[in-house]
Amino acid sequence: MAAKYHYDKTVETLSHNELKALQWAKLEPLLHHVYKTNDFYRRHWDAAGVDLSKVTSFEAFSSLIPTVEKADFLADQTAHPPQGTRLSNEIGPADRLEYYTTSGTSGQGSEIHIQTIRETAEMVKMYSYGFTWAGLKPGDLAVMTLPLTMMAGGRVEYDGGLGFGLTTLPIGNYEAKQKLSLIERFKPKVLYGSTTYFMHLAAVAETDVKESSIEVMLTGLEGGSIPYIERLEEVWGAKAFDRFGSAQMRSDHMFTCERGFGTVEEPGVLHNIDPYAILEVLNLESGQQVSNGEYGEIIITSLYHQDVPLIRCQMRDGGIFRSGSSCSCGREMDGLQVCSIGRTDDVKKIKGVNVYPQALDKTVFAITEVDEYVVRLTSSSSQADIATVTAMLKSEIDDSQGDRVRDQLVKDLHQNLGIHFEVIIGPVERSDYKTKRWIDERDR
Numbered sequence: 001m002a003a004k005y006h007y008d009k010t011v012e013t014l015s016h017n018e019l020k021a022l023q024w025a026k027l028e029p030l031l032h033h034v035y036k037t038n039d040f041y042r043r044h045w046d047a048a049g050v051d052l053s054k055v056t057s058f059e060a061f062s063s064l065i066p067t068v069e070k071a072d073f074l075a076d077q078t079a080h081p082p083q084g085t086r087l088s089n090e091i092g093p094a095d096r097l098e099y100y101t102t103s104g105t106s107g108q109g110s111e112i113h114i115q116t117i118r119e120t121a122e123m124v125k126m127y128s129y130g131f132t133w134a135g136l137k138p139g140d141l142a143v144m145t146l147p148l149t150m151m152a153g154g155r156v157e158y159d160g161g162l163g164f165g166l167t168t169l170p171i172g173n174y175e176a177k178q179k180l181s182l183i184e185r186f187k188p189k190v191l192y193g194s195t196t197y198f199m200h201l202a203a204v205a206e207t208d209v210k211e212s213s214i215e216v217m218l219t220g221l222e223g224g225s226i227p228y229i230e231r232l233e234e235v236w237g238a239k240a241f242d243r244f245g246s247a248q249m250r251s252d253h254m255f256t257c258e259r260g261f262g263t264v265e266e267p268g269v270l271h272n273i274d275p276y277a278i279l280e281v282l283n284l285e286s287g288q289q290v291s292n293g294e295y296g297e298i299i300i301t302s303l304y305h306q307d308v309p310l311i312r313c314q315m316r317d318g319g320i321f322r323s324g325s326s327c328s329c330g331r332e333m334d335g336l337q338v339c340s341i342g343r344t345d346d347v348k349k350i351k352g353v354n355v356y357p358q359a360l361d362k363t364v365f366a367i368t369e370v371d372e373y374v375v376r377l378t379s380s381s382s383q384a385d386i387a388t389v390t391a392m393l394k395s396e397i398d399d400s401q402g403d404r405v406r407d408q409l410v411k412d413l414h415q416n417l418g419i420h421f422e423v424i425i426g427p428v429e430r431s432d433y434k435t436k437r438w439i440d441e442r443d444r
Helices: 016-037 039-047 058-064 070-079 117-133 152-164 176-186 195-204 226-236 357-365 399-417
Strands: 097-101 112-116 141-144 167-170 190-192 216-218 239-241 243-246 251-256 269-272 277-282 295-302 313-322 335-337 348-350 353-355 370-379 385-393 422-425 438-440
Touching (some): 070 112, 195 370, 216 226, 226 357, 357 385
Parallel strands (some): 216 239, 385 422
Antiparallel strands (some): 348 353
């Protein structure tokens, strides 16, 4: 499938080598600018003995420039409250700033991330690629189902939509039934928010959402298997397009092309917007860049944040790397395979077996009667692991099917994951933001 839509055809038809040259032309002066103007990175690099005169290639950049991560940002905030020292000393008192916080659900505390209006303007250009590839045009009507709060999720997507020219209605702070009422009233083309929440809206709707005006779903914020996405598309009668970003980046910077999620046999690709961000995907043991089709940890560098930089941020997320031109759309931007992204520290050790949440997702949602699920890990009196899946059936499925679905799940989970799960058919609480499917209450 050749590319059908272009936001910037000149960039999107560059060769892989030309894209790398473009990145380097931005990166090299950026490093020197950051060292000169940013206290945080200057201290960090001096402590690692960095000599920028030796950073003359991407290989040297990866080997000589140390990574940063959440713990570094939190330590900086603690030492220099409230936001730390990551703001350029060139920012003036009249510069408008956008403040974002993280949820702090990891237990390490809430980070503060900031960007200037100059950086926000560049962010909009990245979103414009994703919107264009999804077949959208300025003036299209979208509803933003994420709440607008201090967190980046919701606000950056909303700003990206407005900057591109979408007429974006901020309905995220309303209850689900009111959101559905507003969708019926304003008849938007685009549903814009988090992946699993779209299924929740369909589940609580009193009418068939396939009959609604929605043609495009812009998913994101959380993982999901391709079978789950196929069900979501069937329920809404709309095509789904995905995105990936982070609060640290203060934006999404990877988007699916016209192919969307693709198929189980040929998954789609989240294309990194290479002129604005450098994507490294590194082997967890060697620290070297992985090859096409291999799994590794995601390291991100922003090429447009000069006022509040992000240089080699270790995301603690991993995914399957897809090199330029690996997608049938022909674009040579690097990226990640859809539905392959998850926390590198998210693997669950259950009964001595490594269980990956993505694998459990794929197994559960392959059973079409299941609407949502949650896993609870507990300990027996002898300290053995007990893994219990509570699966909620779709509203239209008769309760009499519960025993059959439960038995099928027990069989499939054991066959695919190698351990026994207790399975309960029952209600599951839903979230307006990210779905939390794992609860670990083991005595350890």
